[in-house]
Amino acid sequence: MKKIILLFTLVILAVSCKTPAPAASTTVDRRSQVAIKGNWTIVSVTYPGSDMFKVKSFDIADAKCFEGSTWKFVSNNDTGEMALTQAGCPAFSSPIKWYVNKDSQFVLKFLGEGVKAKKQQVGYILRIDDQTMESFKLIDNINIGGKLTNVVYQFRKTN
Template sequence: MKKFVFICMMSTILFACKSASSTATSTEGTEISKKLDRPTQVAIKGNWILTNVSYAGSDYIKVNSFDLADSKCFIGSTWNFISNNNKGTMTLNASSCTAFTSPIVWSINNQGLFVLKIVDPGTKSKNVRSGYLLKVAGLTDNSFQLIDNINVGGQTKDVTYQFQRAN
């Protein structure tokens, strides 16, 4: 009986210390909140054009964005965000780069992180276990930024993706 009471007390302490927000762990071990920032998601819904990619040292270093292509290939790409089902598409169409179109799954958690999963053809989005976490910044009716962190020579640098609403 004493062991049972002890186990109950330890369980209560363990669960009482757990964070109030639900979290999910990706395959890379990064914790992300399952609670969503619905107002920000609604503000981002629609069609967007990625107009600029900027980062310190862009003249000297090449960034492979989202493990797909050189970051400069994303300039001019079109993105569609559907907020009611957190799906959409991205299309790379720069003339000097390989064309690419893919469905995406996205959300914005309550910590302001944009969660992006690129879905391979023939794969169900629920089976995609890896993705990207980016910070949402500068959100207005007609523009916003996604900011990624990269490691350059042991230092963390920001890569900023600038979006403009498509007409």
């Protein structure tokens, strides 16, 4: 019985990782993009079954490690930076390249040190939702055990 539970757990963990996204529309939604300008914090990360399953976000860390992470978005050149800040989670920070397209998709690339965005082939496409001047959600659609599930990152403006 223990072997079956262990095997089930390993299968769930293997399929709950997000694969990099294919190319997205590059037609920018300037209004949405300018509204994101500034400093933000992820105040919550939610998904069905979060008490039973772990999700590795952006191939970086457990999704819950993104709670409290800080994000800076610069809209005039589509750059920024982010950092994980939660105790007990891996230390991680990265420059980012991002934009919001006309399909309400938030396109994101994490850039390694000295790597230009056009050279970075891996990126992520999330849906932007409930956008106001003080908050917005990014929604990632992932496969957990053969079922599509939404991981919701709730952002709040910090200044």
